[in-house]
Amino acid sequence: MVRVGFIGLGRMGRLHLMTTRKTEGAEVVAAADTAQSCRRFAKQHNVPKVYSDYRQMLEKEKELDAVVVTVPNFLHLECVKAALESGHHVFVEKPLARNLSESTELARLSTMSGRFCMVGHCFRFVEAMEEMRKAVDSGVIGSLEAVTLEEVMNGPLAHGVIPMPVPEWWFDKDRVGGGVILDLGYHMIDLFRFFAGEANLVSCAMDYRLSLSVEDKATLVLKSLDGNVTGTIHVGWYQRTIFPDFNFRAIVHGTAKWLTSDDFTPRNLYLHAAKQVSKNMLRRMLGLKIEYLKYTYYLASYVKEIRHFYESIVMDQAPCVTAEDGVNVMRIIDHAYKMNSSSEILAAHRTVG
Amino acid sequence: MKPSPTRPVVALVRTDETKEGLRRAVREALQLVGFTPPEMVHTVAIKPNLCYYWQSTTGCTTDARVVAALIEWLREQMGSVDIKVVESDASAMRTRHSYGMLGYRKLADEYGIDLVNLSEDETTEVSVEVNGLQLQFAVPKTLQTADLVVNVPKLKLARATSITVGLKNNFGCIATSRKLPYHKHLDEAIVGISKIIRPQITIVDGTYALGRATVRLGLLLAGKDVVAVDSVASRVMGVSPRLVRSIRLAEAEGLGASRNIEVRGENIENFRRLFPVRRNNIFYRRVWDFQLRMLEAYCRFTGDILPPIIQEVSA
Numbered sequence: 001m002v003r004v005g006f007i008g009l010g011r012m013g014r015l016h017l018m019t020t021r022k023t024e025g026a027e028v029v030a031a032a033d034t035a036q037s038c039r040r041f042a043k044q045h046n047v048p049k050v051y052s053d054y055r056q057m058l059e060k061e062k063e064l065d066a067v068v069v070t071v072p073n074f075l076h077l078e079c080v081k082a083a084l085e086s087g088h089h090v091f092v093e094k095p096l097a098r099n100l101s102e103s104t105e106l107a108r109l110s111t112m113s114g115r116f117c118m119v120g121h122c123f124r125f126v127e128a129m130e131e132m133r134k135a136v137d138s139g140v141i142g143s144l145e146a147v148t149l150e151e152v153m154n155g156p157l158a159h160g161v162i163p164m165p166v167p168e169w170w171f172d173k174d175r176v177g178g179g180v181i182l183d184l185g186y187h188m189i190d191l192f193r194f195f196a197g198e199a200n201l202v203s204c205a206m207d208y209r210l211s212l213s214v215e216d217k218a219t220l221v222l223k224s225l226d227g228n229v230t231g232t233i234h235v236g237w238y239q240r241t242i243f244p245d246f247n248f249r250a251i252v253h254g255t256a257k258w259l260t261s262d263d264f265t266p267r268n269l270y271l272h273a274a275k276q277v278s279k280n281m282l283r284r285m286l287g288l289k290i291e292y293l294k295y296t297y298y299l300a301s302y303v304k305e306i307r308h309f310y311e312s313i314v315m316d317q318a319p320c321v322t323a324e325d326g327v328n329v330m331r332i333i334d335h336a337y338k339m340n341s342s343s344e345i346l347a348a349h350r351t352v353g
Numbered sequence: 354m355k356p357s358p359t360r361p362v363v364a365l366v367r368t369d370e371t372k373e374g375l376r377r378a379v380r381e382a383l384q385l386v387g388f389t390p391p392e393m394v395h396t397v398a399i400k401p402n403l404c405y406y407w408q409s410t411t412g413c414t415t416d417a418r419v420v421a422a423l424i425e426w427l428r429e430q431m432g433s434v435d436i437k438v439v440e441s442d443a444s445a446m447r448t449r450h451s452y453g454m455l456g457y458r459k460l461a462d463e464y465g466i467d468l469v470n471l472s473e474d475e476t477t478e479v480s481v482e483v484n485g486l487q488l489q490f491a492v493p494k495t496l497q498t499a500d501l502v503v504n505v506p507k508l509k510l511a512r513a514t515s516i517t518v519g520l521k522n523n524f525g526c527i528a529t530s531r532k533l534p535y536h537k538h539l540d541e542a543i544v545g546i547s548k549i550i551r552p553q554i555t556i557v558d559g560t561y562a563l564g565r566a567t568v569r570l571g572l573l574l575a576g577k578d579v580v581a582v583d584s585v586a587s588r589v590m591g592v593s594p595r596l597v598r599s600i601r602l603a604e605a606e607g608l609g610a611s612r613n614i615e616v617r618g619e620n621i622e623n624f625r626r627l628f629p630v631r632r633n634n635i636f637y638r639r640v641w642d643f644q645l646r647m648l649e650a651y652c653r654f655t656g657d658i659l660p661p662i663i664q665e666v667s668a
Contacts (some may be wrong), residue, residue, distance in 0.1 A: 014661040022658060056451050160662075163445035163533070166406075171450060210406065210454040240411040243662065277651050284655045293658050 002310045005064045005088070006031040006047075007054040007079050007343050009038035012093050012120075013070035017045060020068070022292050027312045029064060032057040054079060058086040065089060066313055068306070072167070073182075074175040077102045084109045084129060085118065089311045096326030097195050098177025100334040107323035118309045118321035121190045124321065125301035125308070127189065128264035136195060136246040143256025147195050147231040148251040149188040152240060155180060155237040157210075171212065179214030181206065181333055185234040189329045190321075192222050195252060196229035198328060204336040209238050242278060244269065265297070272297055361581035361610050362386045363427040363474025365619040366573045366587075370560050374423035375573075379556065382575035383426065385617040388554050390427070390501055396435045397427055398469075398499035400552065402507045402522045403440045403451040412563030415505050417456035419558045419573070421543035423503065436464070439495055444528035448472065469495050476528045481545045484602055486538055488545040491528040497548050504552035504579065508570065508586055509563035510631050513539055515597045518586040519579040520600050520608075540598040544606055547579065551608075555582045564590060564629040572624050588621050591630035651661045 004026055006017055013033070020026050031042040032054035042050045051057040067083040069076065069092040076097045083090045084106070096103040096119045110117035123129055136144055156170040167177040176182070181204075182183040192199055199222040206215040216332070217238055239247060250261040266272035276295040283290050293299045313321040364385035368378035372385055395555045401415030409416035424436055440448045447469040452458050461468050474493035481488055496502060506522035513536070514521055524532070524543050535542035558573035572589070576582040585595035594600045594611045604611050644664070652659045 011661045015658075018658045018660075070519065154406075159405055159407075159445055163443065165445055165447055166450075208406070211456070211458065213455065219415070237653050238408065240407045277648075280655045280657055281651065290657055292659065295657070297661060299660050 002026045002313050003029045003063050004069045004310075005029055005057055005061055006042075007033075007057070007067060007069045007083070008071035008075075009033040009035075013068065014041060015299070015302055016068050016091075016306050017042070019292065019306050020310075021045065023307055023310060025314060026307075030057050030061045055082060058082055058088075059245070064235045066091065066310070068272060069093065072169045072175065073098050073177045074169060077106065077282075080106050081109060081118065084113045084115050087113065087115065088311075089116040089313050091118045091120065094122075094190075094326070095177070095182055095333075096181075096323060096330060100327070100330045103327045103330040105154070107319065107327045110323045116309075116312060116319055117326075118312070118319040119321050119323045119326040120305060121187070121293060121325065121329075122301045123187045123191050123218065123303050124194050125304040126298060127300065129194065129250065131264045132250065132259055133194060133257055134333070136252055136254070138346075140253060140257060141259060142256030144196060144229050144252060144254050146253040147192050147229060148233075148253075149191055149231065149249070150234045151184045151188055151248045152234065152236040152239045153184075153241040153245065153247050153324075154165055154239065155183050155216075157237055158243070161243055161327045162304070163195075166171060173213040176214060178333065178337065179206075179212065179218075180216050180221070180235045181218050181336055182214075183237070185218060185220065185233060185336075186329055186333065188233040188235060188266045189220070189222070189332050191250060192224075192231040192233065193325070193328065196224040196231065198225045199223060199229075199231065199332065200225065201332045201335040201339070202230075203246060204339050206336070206340050215340075220332075222332070269297055293310055357405055358616050360613055361575060361576060361578035362617055363576040363578075363581050363585040364614045364617045365585070365621065365624070366575070367575050367623075368560060368571055370416070370418065370571075372418065372421070373658055375418055375560075376425055376655060378573045379419070379422040379426050382556060382573050382618070383554070386554075386575050388577060391431050391553070394431055394434055394500040396437065396499045397431075397501045397503065398437050398439050398496055399423065399505055400439050400496075400522060401457075401505045401558075402517070402525065403448065403455055403457070404443060404525070405446045405448070406451055406454050408455065409507075409558070410561050410567070412509055412567040413507065414451075414455055415507050415558045416560055417460045417557070419560065420457075420505055421460055421464065423505065423556060424460075424466060427503075427648060436466040436497060437469045437499070438466060438595070439469045439471050439493070439526075441493070441523070441525050441528055444531055444533050469493075469657045471528050472530045473494065474528060479549050481548050483541040483545045483548070486541045487540060488535075488538070490542075490546055490549060492546075492549055492579045493526065493528045495517060496526055498628070502550060502552040504555040505556065506557055508557050508559035508572070508574070508589065510565075510590055510592070514543065515592055516587045518557055518583045518585065519552075520544065520547050520583050520603055521548055523552070523579075524597055526550045526560065539641060540602055543599045544602045544608065547608055548606060549602060552579065553577065554578045557582060559589070559624070561587075562590070562628065566629045566633040568626055568627060568629050570627055572619070578609035580604050580611050581614045584611040585614060585616060585621065589624045590628050591625055598606045 030049035
C-alpha cells in the first residue's frame with residue numbers, strides 16, 4: 001500500500017486526491033494547505049490528518065511513502081525539496097519548477113535521495129496521444145519527419161463557469177516564472193520529445209498581445225537531436241475559451257502518411273460522455289470495475305498518470321517521466337527565453353492603434 | 354409610463370477599425386444624433402465595457418481605439434477637459450489587469466487621461482426602487498461628480514439578459530466587485546443603477562460584435578436615449594426589444610423610449626443580415642442544470658469522480 005500525502009489542494013490537488021482515493025494500492029494519509037476551504041475539502045473527503053503547514057505534515061507523518069505536490073509555481077522548489085529531503089517519492093504538477101536552475105537542483109536532489117520525482121506531463125497519458133505514438137511506432141506513417149503541435153486557449157485567464165478572480169501570482173513574473181511557453185508550451189515540448197526523442201530549440205518567436213509581464217503567444221521550432229525530425233509548436237493565451245472548449249491539436253507527418261489527433265479524439269465529447277456513462281453504469285450493475293473519469297475524455301489522463309506514479313513506487317521502477325524529463329523540457333524553455341530577451345524590450349514599445 | 358418629450362434619435366454609422374475611420378464614424382454618429390456637450394464641462398467619465406480579459410476582437414469588450422476616437426472628439430469640442438475612463442471590478446475580472454491587457458493603459462499614456470477603478474473609488478450608498486423592489490448600490494463618487502458621462506458599451510448577446518448593450522454596461526458602474534448577489538434580480542439592478550447614473554450619450558462599439566459567434570460588423574450606434582439605443586441594438590441582433598426585460602423595465606421607469614425611434618444613417622437591415630443570431634435558448638440554464646444533476650446521480654450510482662471544475666459549477 002502506497003501511503004500518500006498531499007501538499008496543496010487547489011483544483012489539481014483535489015482531482016489527484018479524489019483519484020488516489022479510488023486507486024487500489026494507494027491510501028490518502030494526510031493533506032496540507034494554507035487555505036481553510038481546502039482543508040475543509042480534505043476533511044469532507046475523510047483525509048485522516050489535515051495540516052495548515054506542509055512542513056508539519058512532513059515532520060509528523062513519518063509513514064508516508066509519497067507526496068503529491070500541487071502548489072503555485074513559485075512554491076515548487078521548496079515543497080518538492082522538503083518532500084525529497086524527508087525521504088518521500090514526489091509527484092509534482094508541471095512545470096517541475098520556475099526555471100532551469102531550480103529544475104536542475106530538484107533533479108539533482110531526486111538522484112541523490114534515491115527517490116522518484118515524477119512530473120505531471122499529463123498529455124503523454126491522453127488516449128489519443130498514446131494511440132498516435134503506437135501508430136508512429138508501428139511504422140504506418142513511414143519514418144517520422146515532422147510534428148506540429150498547437151494549444152491555444154485562455155490558459156490561466158480562462159473564465160470559469162462560476163466567475164472567480166485569476167490568482168494574483170499568475171500576473172507576477174517572478175512568482176509564475178514564465179508565460180504561455182512555461183504553461184502550455186511545456187506540454188507541447190514534452191509531446192515533441194514523446195514522439196521524436198530529445199530535441200533542441202531552433203528558433204522561437206514570442207509576443208505580448210495582452211501586455212502582461214510574461215509572453216502570451218509563442219511559436220517554437222524544434223529539431224530532434226538525431227536531426228531527423230523537425231517540429232513546430234504554437235501556443236497562446238489569447239483565445240477566448242469557455243469550458244469545456246479545448247483547442248489542442250497534434251499532427252505527425254511521415255514519409256508514407258500523416259496522422260492528426262482529431263482522428264483519435266471523439267468528434268463529439270457530449271456523445272462520448274453519454275457512451276462512457278452508459279458503459280460504466282452497465283459495469284456497475286454487473287459488479288465490474290468502472291473506468292474513472294473516462295466520460296470527461298481529457299481528465300482520464302490524470303487518472304492514468306497518478307496511477308502510473310503509484311505503480312512505479314510499488315514496482316520500484318522509475319516512472320516514465322522523471323525530474324530529468326522536466327529538466328530537458330526546461331532547457332528548451334530557458335533557451336527560448338534567452339533567445340527572445342530583446343523581445344521584452346520591444347514589447348514595451350507597442351502602442352494603441 | 355412617463356411619456357418621452359421628444360422622439361428619440363439613434364444613429365447607425367458604418368466604420369472600419371482604422372484610427373481615421375473610427376474618428377470619422379464617431380464624429381458622424383454624434384452629429385447625426387445632434388449631440389453637443391453641455392457647457393462648463395470640467396470632468397468627463399467614459400465607461401467602456403471591460404467585463405473580462407478578452408480582446409475587443411472577440412466581440413466581448415470595448416475597443417480602446419473607439420474610446421481614443423471619442424477622446425479626440427471631446428478634446429476638439431471642449432479643449433483640455435479632465436477625462437477619466439472608468440470601470441469597476443467584476444466577480445472574475447480585476448480592473449487593474451484589464452486596463453493593461455485591453456490596451457487602456459497605453460491609451461492613457463498616449464492621451465494623458467486617467468484610468469479609474471470604481472471599486473477603489475469613494476462611494477455613497479444610494480437606494481432606489483425598481484418594479485416595487487428596493488435596491489441599494491455603492492455609487493462611485495467619480496461618476497456622481499462627473500459633468501459628462503459617456504457610455505461606450507459593446508454590441509453583444511448574453512444569456513442572462515438577452516442583450517448586453519447600454520443599460521447592462523451601466524451595471525459596471527456599481528462599485529461593489531462581487532456583483533453576483535444582484536444577479537437574482539439582474540434586470541431590476543440594471544435599471545436601478547441606470548436610474549442613478551444617467552450617461553448623457555451612449556456610443557455602442559459594434560466594430561466586432563458577439564452573437565452566436567463573433568462577427569466583424571463595422572458598426573457604431575449612438576443615441577442620447579439609452580433605452581432607444583438598446584432597442585435599436587437589439588433589433589440589429591435579431592431580438593425583439595419587447596422580449597428584453599431590461600428595456601421594458603427601463604421604459605416603465607421613464608428612462609427612455611423603445612418605440613417610435615428615428616433611426617438615422619445606415620439601415621438596421623444592412624447589419625441585421627450580417628449578425629449571427631442565436632437560436633432561442635430559453636431553456637439553456639435548465640438543460641445545463643439537468644445535465645449536472647444527471648451527472649451527479651451517475652457519480653453517486655457508479656462511484657465515478659465528479660471533477661472539481663464541474664463540482665464548482667454544481668455547488
